[in-house]
Amino acid sequence: MIQPLLICTDLDRTLIPNGEQPESPQARPLFRQLVSHSQITLVYVTGRDQVLVQDAIAEYELPIPNFVIADVGSSIYEIKNNQWLRLTDWDNQISVDWQYKNQPDLVAFFTDFDHIKLQEITKQGLHKLSYYVSLDIELEPIITKIRAKLEAEKIQANIIWSIDEKAQIGLLDILPLSANKYHAIAYLMKKQNFTLDNTIFSGDSGNDLDVLMSPIKSILVANAHLEVKEIIQSKIEQTGLKDSIYIAQGQSSKLNGNYSAGILEGIFHYFPDLQIESKN
Numbered sequence: 001m002i003q004p005l006l007i008c009t010d011l012d013r014t015l016i017p018n019g020e021q022p023e024s025p026q027a028r029p030l031f032r033q034l035v036s037h038s039q040i041t042l043v044y045v046t047g048r049d050q051v052l053v054q055d056a057i058a059e060y061e062l063p064i065p066n067f068v069i070a071d072v073g074s075s076i077y078e079i080k081n082n083q084w085l086r087l088t089d090w091d092n093q094i095s096v097d098w099q100y101k102n103q104p105d106l107v108a109f110f111t112d113f114d115h116i117k118l119q120e121i122t123k124q125g126l127h128k129l130s131y132y133v134s135l136d137i138e139l140e141p142i143i144t145k146i147r148a149k150l151e152a153e154k155i156q157a158n159i160i161w162s163i164d165e166k167a168q169i170g171l172l173d174i175l176p177l178s179a180n181k182y183h184a185i186a187y188l189m190k191k192q193n194f195t196l197d198n199t200i201f202s203g204d205s206g207n208d209l210d211v212l213m214s215p216i217k218s219i220l221v222a223n224a225h226l227e228v229k230e231i232i233q234s235k236i237e238q239t240g241l242k243d244s245i246y247i248a249q250g251q252s253s254k255l256n257g258n259y260s261a262g263i264l265e266g267i268f269h270y271f272p273d274l275q276i277e278s279k280n
């Protein structure tokens with residue numbers, strides 16, 4: 001018998017093997033087998049939007065999750081009988097940070113701002129305002145100006161900066177302050193009656209840090225960015241975090257610690273009983 005378990009995982013370069021390191025061929029089939037158990041609630045936690053998550057599920061033959069925390073925490077979906085139901089309760093909670101305003105209301109604040117270009121409509125969300133910024137432009141003054149405007153309008157927001165390496169363009173996302181991976185997972189834990197004892201998260205990069213450094217039992221996959229590994233290592237040394245973070249190393253030639261092999265290694269570390277179950 002498997003106990004109820006909430007397995008939350010990042011997608012890109014965590015469950016999805018789209019990094020440079022090799023994936024163990026048996027890892028994803030084993031992961032699929034483990035999460036198919038009825039006691040397991042599977043959650044994808046990602047910067048991708050709904051369509052890009054659906055693309056990934058099809059392309060990489062990922063198991064259908066029970067929930068998807070998308071757009072870096074600014075939307076949550078429950079998947080039932082292949083229907084994606086948006087949790088409007090979560091939307092309502094995070095909209096408090098934005099004074100109950102939505103993306104179109106916020107667009108109006110920045111129409112006369114230079115150097116930022118609104119992204120396509122498909123990249124925008126109810127609580128996600130996204131701009132392109134050229135990599136040739138100095139970023140700091142732009143962000144300072146945006147922050148000042150948000151403050152003046154009493155909007156509590158997270159400004160997230162990332163780079164689309166392929167397109168060589170900067171991406172600037174404005175989200176409600178509480179719309180992040182950690183808060184979204186905490187919300188689902190409460191909603192589905194899970195505790196710190198039976199919740200697990202796995203990730204690989206900077207936007208996973210809020211969860212990795214939280215009291216939630218976490219797994220850093222072996223292929224994680226070196227700087228994230230170093231941040232986590234020093235945190236482990238400084239604090240008592242060591243019981244809630246596990247860095248996958250690679251267990252065997254079958255499970256090399258990268259991607260889903262690292263997720264499995266971490267799950268077996270926290271829940272040794274599951275290792276036996278998954279072999280049956």
Ligand SMILES: [Mg+2]
Pocket residue numbers: 010011012013014203204205
């Ligand atoms: Mg990732």
